[in-house]
Amino acid sequence: MTTIAQEAATISALDPSLFEDLLRKHHRQAYSLAYRMTGHESDAEDLVQEAFVRAYRFFERYDSRLPFSSWLYRIMTNAHIDSLRRRGRVKTVSLDDPIRTEDGESGLAWDLPDQAMTPEQVIMADVLDHDLQVALNSLPAPFRRAVVFADIEGLSYEEVAEVMECSVGTVRSRIHRGRKLLRNTLAAKRPDLVSTQKRCVE
Amino acid sequence: MNCRYVQSRMSCYIDGELTGREMLLVRNHLSRCAGCDHELEQIVQTKQLLGSLGVPRVPIGFEDRLVSAVLGAKETPTVPLWNRLVRFAKGDLFSWAVGAVGVVAVIAIYITPERQDLFTQGQGTSSATIGMAAPSADPDWEMWYRDHNERNGEFPFLSTPRTDAMPVGFGN
Numbered sequence: 486m487t488t489i490a491q492e493a494a495t496i497s498a499l500d501p502s503l504f505e506d507l508l509r510k511h512h513r514q515a516y517s518l519a520y521r522m523t524g525h526e527s528d529a530e531d532l533v534q535e536a537f538v539r540a541y542r543f544f545e546r547y548d549s550r551l552p553f554s555s556w557l558y559r560i561m562t563n564a565h566i567d568s569l570r571r572r573g574r575v576k577t578v579s580l581d582d583p584i585r586t587e588d589g590e591s592g593l594a595w596d597l598p599d600q601a602m603t604p605e606q607v608i609m610a611d612v613l614d615h616d617l618q619v620a621l622n623s624l625p626a627p628f629r630r631a632v633v634f635a636d637i638e639g640l641s642y643e644e645v646a647e648v649m650e651c652s653v654g655t656v657r658s659r660i661h662r663g664r665k666l667l668r669n670t671l672a673a674k675r676p677d678l679v680s681t682q683k684r685c686v687e
Numbered sequence: 688m689n690c691r692y693v694q695s696r697m698s699c700y701i702d703g704e705l706t707g708r709e710m711l712l713v714r715n716h717l718s719r720c721a722g723c724d725h726e727l728e729q730i731v732q733t734k735q736l737l738g739s740l741g742v743p744r745v746p747i748g749f750e751d752r753l754v755s756a757v758l759g760a761k762e763t764p765t766v767p768l769w770n771r772l773v774r775f776a777k778g779d780l781f782s783w784a785v786g787a788v789g790v791v792a793v794i795a796i797y798i799t800p801e802r803q804d805l806f807t808q809g810q811g812t813s814s815a816t817i818g819m820a821a822p823s824a825d826p827d828w829e830m831w832y833r834d835h836n837e838r839n840g841e842f843p844f845l846s847t848p849r850t851d852a853m854p855v856g857f858g859n
Binding site: 530537671 | 698704
């Protein structure tokens with residue numbers, strides 16, 4: 486088992502083969518986090534790749550007293566924010582809208598292959614996991630990141646604040662609001678998962 | 688302590704992030720407020736559901752694709768100037784220092800007066816010192832050698848010899 490000190494000594498050398506070892510060691514955890522953040526396989530792959538490229542490029546900025554994973558999470562958070570900003574600038578087209586030509590609407594619709602899961606796949610799939618991920622995806626990104634770090638990765642509020650580069654007070658608020666929104670979404674779509682709500686008397 | 692305040696602290700209460708006094712106050716409120724207690728139950732359920740999520744499977748071949756994409760990227764790691772200087776001081780500086788001392792020592796040996804005296808006393812021995820023994824058995828070579836030294840008044844191998852005066856077969 487490699488200790489933090491050993492890991493730090495190893496990576497301070499900035500040797501590509503040693504960085505490769507680090508990458509192979511942490512890529513699963515990074516992918517898991519990225520998948521929960523983005524909710525999509527290919528987006529998660531892109532996010533992990535972007536995070537590791539940045540980590541490799543700016544490796545001299547890494548404080549070797551801290552675990553590599555914390556530093557990687559911080560990079561990944563920033564990369565996720567950047568990707569959402571870029572996406573905001575990219576014009577998207579709804580596949581439900583009719584195709585527009587120079588003469589106006591053509592009346593034709595996009596005819597794409599059905600990529601929905603087959604009944605067999607639906608049975609095989611982990612429905613709970615899917616529904617939870619859908620509910621997670623519905624959260625605003627800062628709330629989602631805070632909830633993922635705290636409840637899936639198991640970081641403390643202080644660690645989440647460190648990774649997200651914000652105050653512990655902000656983390657408290659984001660985690661709580663994120664959980665409440667998630668609870669409301671699940672109560673609407675999967676009432677069997679959360680008990681029905683009672684109103685406060687005070 | 689009202690319901691609104693307690694509910695705003697509920698996640699901190701679950702995660703053990705409240706101070707001891709606040710913890711007691713919230714616990715006290717929850718024991719007598721069914722609505723807040725139910726809210727707590729729902730937040731706990733939500734947290735537990737998130738904790739039960741499985742680890743997503745990494746796509747096949749992703750690891751190798753990632754390695755080649757990251758390590759094959761054109762942009763090489765950037766090293767700040769200060770770090771480069773520190774690294775130089777730690778490792779390379781010693782090698783450069785050893786090399787410099789060596790060069791200075793070689794130059795010093797060649798410019799010391801004793802060394803020059805050595806060169807000017809007895810030409811035959813000095814040429815042998817640097818690996819060019821005069822073929823004393825050859826009368827043509829000895830003649831050229833004497834003649835050349837008289838003309839230049841210095842050690843022959845530190846000046847350019849006149850090729851027209853050299854015997855055939857000695858560099859012309």
